[in-house]
Amino acid sequence: MRVTIDEDKCCGYAACLSVAGKVFDLAADNIATVLVEHPEGELADLAREAAAACPTAAIVLLDDRDRPDGGA
Numbered sequence: 001m002r003v004t005i006d007e008d009k010c011c012g013y014a015a016c017l018s019v020a021g022k023v024f025d026l027a028a029d030n031i032a033t034v035l036v037e038h039p040e041g042e043l044a045d046l047a048r049e050a051a052a053a054c055p056t057a058a059i060v061l062l063d064d065r066d067r068p069d070g071g072a
């Protein structure tokens with residue numbers, strides 16, 4: 001899994017930090033940043049929970065298999 005933030009949608013509500021503070025941080029401009037771009041195991045579960053909790057659907061989760069390099 002690859003975690004990205006759609007910065008145009010992120011409104012700095014920080015719900016992602018509340019749910020998954022190990023995966024996300026908030027930059028000084030109140031835009032979320034990704035600390036762990038390719039989370040696995042528990043962190044991947046937390047990233048999914050954060051994506052569900054984000055009020056603006058700014059968290060985009062990509063399947064590594066969708067990557068052109070096949071996740072390598």
Ligand code: SF4
Pocket residue numbers: 005009010011012013014015016017026031032053054055056057058059
């Ligand atoms: S929960 Fe969504 S809108 Fe709020 S900071 Fe995180 S990514 Fe941005």
